Amino acid sequence: MEDTMPARQYKDFFQKYVEAYNRGLKGDLDTELIQSFFTEHFLAAGPDSVETGSNNITFSATLRKAYSFYQKIGTREMHVRNLMVTPIDRFHDMVKVYYRADYTPQGKPIKSIDFDVTYFIQLSEQGPKIFGFVAGDEMQAYRDAGLVS
Template sequence: MPARQYKDFFSKYVRAYNQGLQGQPDTDLIRSFFTDHFLAAGPDDVQTGFNNHFFSATLKKAYSFYQKIGARELNIRNLVVTPIDRNHDMVKVYYRAQYSPDGAPIKSIDFDVTYFMQQGESGPRIFAFVSGDEMQTYRDAGLAI
């Protein structure tokens, strides 16, 4: 899939994320970016996810946490597409997030997430992602304990 189509996909993903930061998470929309079953890998574990009402509840809890630490906006700095085969790609997305807890000066944090994408009849969807130590990043920035 051309990089331009992934830019469109992740631009929509980020718009949905930012909408959630404003207190109105559309969990159905966010879930539409994922396959029915997916993998989430962080620094300490790998978890399987199911795209169901439990995922919606997890998303709502995550947005509550992000609001608590002052998350304001997420933007894409760049993305790099690596084809795997005809139906799968790896997309590394470089983000910049803005935080302002309790009206403090804006802090910008750069991070990246690697997504594994599956091409289906309805377009691309995320079947796995790998992220760094999100909580340590927040602690290092003084946003979380």
């Protein structure tokens, strides 16, 4: 195993992640595939909380609920615009992914929202796995864009 993954391999990793996300938005949600990007246990941090999660049936249910919400507000597609890799040590990296998401709210023109998420990645013989992520205020971004009230 290399000390750290090159940025190109992370681009491939997150492109596959986004492809799975986009298939889920179109109604072909494969929770097992999405769960395969995560370690057995992980951290999720937002502006108001830090939570731990387990990669189990509860996570699968959370994914189903989240995708239902994303579809309801008109999320159409996610794109990786760029990413920045910061090595932590030979087993871990931090990857900041810059996304653009396209939304088509009912009866309104397409809106795009740019945002980023910082992921903490564990490297193993099985490949990279997300063991934590830090996201911004997703709900405020939706309010600002008029997608939710």
